[in-house]
Amino acid sequence: MNLHQFRFVHEAARRNLNLTETAKALHTSQPGISKAILELEEELGVDIFVRHGKRLKQITEPGHQVLQSVDIILRELANLRRIGDEYAKQDAGTLSIATTHTQARYVLPAPVAALRKKHPKVAVSLHQGTPEQVARMVLDGTADIGLATESLSDFADLVTLPCYEWQHVAVLPAAHPLASVSRLTLEQLASEPLISYHPSFTGRKRIDTAFAQRGLTPDVVLEAIDADVIKTYTRLGLGIGLVAEMAVRDDPMMGHPDAELVWRPVGHLFGPNLARIAFKRGAYLRQFVLTFAELVSDRLSSEAITQALKAPAGGESPPDYGL
Template sequence: MNLHQFRFVQEAARRNLNLTETAKALYTSQPGVSKAILELEEELGVDIFSRHGKRLRSITEPGQQVLKSIEIIMREVGNLKRIGEEYSKQDAGTLSIATTHTQARYVLPGPVTQLRKQFPQVNIGLHQGSPDQVARMLIDETADVGLATESLSQFEELVTLPAYEWQHMLVMRAEHPLAQVERINLEQIAAEPLVSYHPSFTGRTRIDRAFAQRQLTPNIVLEAIDSDVIKTYVRLGLGIGIVAEMAVREDPVGGELVSRPLGHLLGQNIARIAFKRGAYLRNYVYSFAELLSDRLNRSLLQRAMSGDATDYGL
């Protein structure tokens, strides 16, 4: 058996058992893929896939176990490559960060800029998506590190640690009646047209839960995944808006919009940093985490990645 066979089996599973797509993804021929998989099955003495003619139909029960072992082997092969690259190029490489728009726009500019100053030969790629997409990019190894508020801790394949806390803010036009109220309640918010986040983004579940606990139904007239979009429609008079506090830090005092904290109503949110379990972290990944939050350090990350630490509470 060899790594080529492992790659073919792994990719076939990823491509929904489509051998044509598998061959294209690996720049080889379909007959070559079929032959390699059959040879591996013969060597192992089990069928990894059930077949209908020449087509793969499903993954067998022993095939599921084989795939788990292949995932571990291929991950360790990747780790070996990264170790070699790190020791041959200590301060060079690529850091791929998967995150949501809010984090990319309002949180990461500072840490990314500082990291580039420390490691000028490190190229940085930002991949934006929903929290679930962020998790999937980490699991698929499209990204090295993920940052989001929701979902990440729900994936067993990931190691996640709390990075920082934040609260929601209510934003409204300066002439809106609520702009004169210092401590706003949920009943007042529910009485107004509301512009808010899409259910899968930026603490929306916490918003919905708070209203439900008070038996209130917010009048959500527009949902968006982007804080800037929410603020734009608030400026246009569509309603009041709820955004992450990071999205209003740069707003000028006395500007078009007024903001009020909602932590007393909606509670605190926790942004989490995440890595694929078992991944090898390069020096500049540790540095990025330390730049992101003073709660994170190399020792803590190493213990978390090794499975030694269990309590990462803020």
């Protein structure tokens, strides 16, 4: 048995048993991969994959157990490399962050700037995507850390911790009749065209659920993943925007008497949302990764994160507010 064989079977499983894609990903030949997998199966005495001709069709029952062990071996190998990096470069490296647009645009600038001030030799790489893509990037090692509201707690191989709570707000043109209403109702919002997030982003499911529970059908005329886009179309009069509160809190275009847009809190209608931070279970985290997590939220500490990473999967999770 050798690490090449482990990498080949692991990548083949990740690539839906497509050996052509596996060979491209690993920069090697398809026959070489097939031969290495066959040799590993022969040494183990079990078939890892069911075959149809030369094609892999599915993973066998013992194959699933083999892949679980291979995953642990490769994870620990990555940890060994990170430990080496940590001690060779105590205060240098790259922090890779996977997150959504809202977090990258409104939440992370201050923590990233603070980290760079503390660790000027640390470069930061931001990867933006859907909450599910964020989770996948942490799982496959593209990112050291993930931050999102949805999806992260759905993955057993991720350790997720509560980061901070936030609520939605309604954004309206200053001249809109409802701009004078300080406490909006679902009925008032349902009677207006609405502009909101795509269903997989930024608490949109909570918005849909609140209307459905009241028996109302909102008129969503435009969906976007970017709060700035939502505000732009609201400014043009297409409808009332529903965005995360961090998208308006420090907006200089909304904080003066002559502003085109105003905002009203609607947390009483849609409830609180909980942003979570995620790490790959069992991963070794360099100190500046832990430092960054502490800068993101005062709920987090290096000790709490390290302890959570060591805990077995399936333990009690922090409250999720229904997300």
